[in-house]
Amino acid sequence: MSTSRRGFLKGILGTGAAGAAATLPACAPDINPAPVTDVTASSEGVVSLLVTRYPDLEPVGGALTVRVAGEDEPVLVTHTAKDEFSVLSSICTHAACPLGFDGREVVCPCHLSKFNPVDGTVTQRPATVGLRKFSSKYNPATQVLSIDLRAGESGFPAAVNGEVRLPFAQFPTLRDNGSVVDGVPSGYGKRIFVFRQEDGTLSAVDSVCTHQGCEVQANQEELNLVCPCHMSIFSATGDAVSGVATLPLKKFTATETADEVVLTGVQ
Ligand code: FES
Numbered sequence: 001m002s003t004s005r006r007g008f009l010k011g012i013l014g015t016g017a018a019g020a021a022a023t024l025p026a027c028a029p030d031i032n033p034a035p036v037t038d039v040t041a042s043s044e045g046v047v048s049l050l051v052t053r054y055p056d057l058e059p060v061g062g063a064l065t066v067r068v069a070g071e072d073e074p075v076l077v078t079h080t081a082k083d084e085f086s087v088l089s090s091i092c093t094h095a096a097c098p099l100g101f102d103g104r105e106v107v108c109p110c111h112l113s114k115f116n117p118v119d120g121t122v123t124q125r126p127a128t129v130g131l132r133k134f135s136s137k138y139n140p141a142t143q144v145l146s147i148d149l150r151a152g153e154s155g156f157p158a159a160v161n162g163e164v165r166l167p168f169a170q171f172p173t174l175r176d177n178g179s180v181v182d183g184v185p186s187g188y189g190k191r192i193f194v195f196r197q198e199d200g201t202l203s204a205v206d207s208v209c210t211h212q213g214c215e216v217q218a219n220q221e222e223l224n225l226v227c228p229c230h231m232s233i234f235s236a237t238g239d240a241v242s243g244v245a246t247l248p249l250k251k252f253t254a255t256e257t258a259d260e261v262v263l264t265g266v267q
């Protein structure tokens with residue numbers, strides 16, 4: 001995350017919702033960033049919320065911004081229907097304002113972008129990029145909502161002790177120069193990209209843009225990465241090439257054996 005983004009989040013969310021609301025333009029609608037609470041996660045990255053402890057979240061239509069100790073960004077928890085909750089990134093993809101919930105849609109107080117609270121897709125511009133969704137499960141019997149910050153994509157190898165092993169048998173294109181593979185390892189929870197560059201060199205990088213935290217996407221033809229939010233471009237080795245992002249993406253070490261590519265530092 002860039003220094004400017006860290007500073008923004010600290011300045012807005014560090015003072016709580018009231019502080020954020022005070023910065024809104026005069027033309028802002030009657031919607032504020034969701035109230036903020038601080039929690040800790042388990043060592044596996046799971047946050048457990050006893051919903052009845054949070055009056056802002058307990059009724060259907062309620063919402064809470066949850067700051068997790070040790071995590072760069074808070075998440076927005078919305079109570080979308082009876083016994084149904086959704087967990088999304090709490091930061092607008094347009095210009096990084098903290099988001100609120102009007103009971104039906106996730107709303108950005110700054111320029112009125114709206115998002116579907118269930119899947120995070122954009123329902124009203126100016127934002128054009130959806131919000132990241134986090135895995136969560138609600139137990140009506142205990143009234144505990146469990147949020148798994150490090151859930152992965154099924155079928156993609158997990159990160160174990162910071163190591164991800166990608167067998168060539170499962171990812172045969174990783175033998176080909178000019179290829180890229182991506183996926184979300186459970187135990188890490190964020191998308192990573194693995195490149196076999198044209199000269200045969202391997203590289204692996206994180207997907208979190210260092211400008212304002214959007215997820216970058218691979219450009220297969222150019223063999224680089226493009227951020228859909230403000231079009232910063234990163235090389236296959238994660239260096240910022242052009243655009244508003246100036247810091248490199250997080251980099252992992254990629255080596256190979258006869259059977260697999262091994263990534264280390266995925267934590
Ligand atoms: S920052 Fe959210 S709409 Fe502009």
Ligand code: FES
Nearest residue numbers: 209211212227230
């Ligand atoms: S979030 Fe702005 S360029 Fe990536």
